[in-house]
Amino acid sequence: MEKLFTYGTLQDSEIQQKLFGRILKGKTDILVGYVLSNIVIDGNEYSAVTLKLGEQVQGVVYDLSLDEFKLTEKYEGNSYKIIKTRLLSGVKSWVYVLA
Numbered sequence: 001m002e003k004l005f006t007y008g009t010l011q012d013s014e015i016q017q018k019l020f021g022r023i024l025k026g027k028t029d030i031l032v033g034y035v036l037s038n039i040v041i042d043g044n045e046y047s048a049v050t051l052k053l054g055e056q057v058q059g060v061v062y063d064l065s066l067d068e069f070k071l072t073e074k075y076e077g078n079s080y081k082i083i084k085t086r087l088l089s090g091v092k093s094w095v096y097v098l099a
Helices: 011-021 066-079
Strands: 002-006 025-043 044-064 078-087 092-098
Touching: 002 025, 002 066, 011 025, 011 066, 025 066, 025 092, 044 066, 066 078
Parallel strands: 002 092
Antiparallel strands: 002 044, 025 044, 044 092, 078 092
16 A cells, blocks of 8 residues: 545545545645645646645545556646655655646
8 A cells, every 4th residue: 555645636535536436535644844836737727735844735645555556647647746755643655746
């Protein structure tokens, strides 16, 4: 299982159902040292996080199978890159940040 910290559309149950074929159960946590902002991709507005010391982003951490984790790579596209970080709770998790 892989841990994925989410802060935007991947928390939406309809998107989870379409992408994974199930509704995910997660735990709230905080991403430290990043700020939440909005970006426009193909005319649609999405959330993104960028590095900013002293800031925090609240989100949800989900456990994903390796196959489910790979699906998120296609879903997120080239506007994001994935990094591994430690959340406020101490959990090590992957998170998509603005590329």
